[in-house]
Amino acid sequence: MKYNEARHKFIQSWGTLGSSWGISKTMAQVHAVLLLSSKALNQDEIMDTLQISRGNASMSLKSLMEWGLIYKEFIPGERKEYYIAEKDAWRIATQVAQERSKRELLPVIHMLDQIKEVKDTTATKSDIKELQNVTNDILSFAKRSDKMLSTFVKAEKNTFFNKILKLFK
Amino acid sequence: MKYNEARHKFIQSWGTLGSSWGISKTMAQVHAVLLLSSKALNQDEIMDTLQISRGNASMSLKSLMEWGLIYKEFIPGERKEYYIAEKDAWRIATQVAQERSKRELLPVIHMLDQIKEVKDTTATKSDIKELQNVTNDILSFAKRSDKMLSTFVKAEKNTFFNKILKLFK
């Protein structure tokens, strides 16, 4: 396979994968371009490579910064802003997981906490029972998942967990 | 909070959460309705509860079956088909994770395996190097994640892993 073909495939697939993470296709493609670059790139270079509009490039770079997946790099004598990608797979995964947890898991935990306080005399006992069973189960599972995620995020620094992680290698 | 309000909140939030799983909003709402029901429901009951069209209900039920999140229940003397939801939080999570892995992780693994064979004399050494570094790292990470997922799926049956899982509680 030729380099350009491989590069193109990687960028396309990364875009597709991104869409299923709650990251827009373009945003993931911008990340891919930066991942494959050994030097920092500016907005115009990215616009040019992916043939996207200025606005789109600006938005995508901004979101990627918020997700903690890319960083700005200051280049002396340059007026433009340059970007580099986080390239460590483990960091990419934990950053995405943390951001998604914040956006998706926490709202659900909040909703379930509210629902716990159902007081209603008009509804049937079995309906209320089922609601409470389901919400309690999901709530404890969601909280456990969130705790587990923080544990994994800290795992790099922790020798004990590194040993556990090796079990999966 | 009143039962109906709580129920409504749960269904709405479950729908929102679903959209960020790669499951359509309606599909997740149908799942929520079944989760909260102590008895099996038929398609008309679901259409009525969620005020959705026949076609949409049919499609959503079909997809939920494919994701392994609901089951058909045969009711003697009834012509209609009845459905019940998987209610165990751990099972729901592993089913979703497995299905997503199949749809998202495996295509990426396949792409990365292809890319490993870049042979190109026209591209620069450093570009090829960077492509190989990134793809190799992500590939080994993706494969490890997939292995980890299967381990978790089997974990219920395994006392040793149950002990590890307790670390996160």
Place this chain on the structure above:
DNA sequence: TTGTATTTTCAATAATTAATGAAAATAAAA
């Protein structure tokens, strides 16, 4: 300051994805 390069915002538009509903297919009863 004032001028110029660069980035960001956001209303308009395009592209994508989901939902409808009627027709076709299937399955059970008469």
Place this chain on the structure above:
DNA sequence: TTTTATTTTCATTAATTATTGAAAATACAA
């Protein structure tokens, strides 16, 4: 069989989400 109930499919339509591009804002230099 034929009739009736039920489910599925899929072209059309609606809703949602992403992208553009020009104007506004910002940042730097003269």
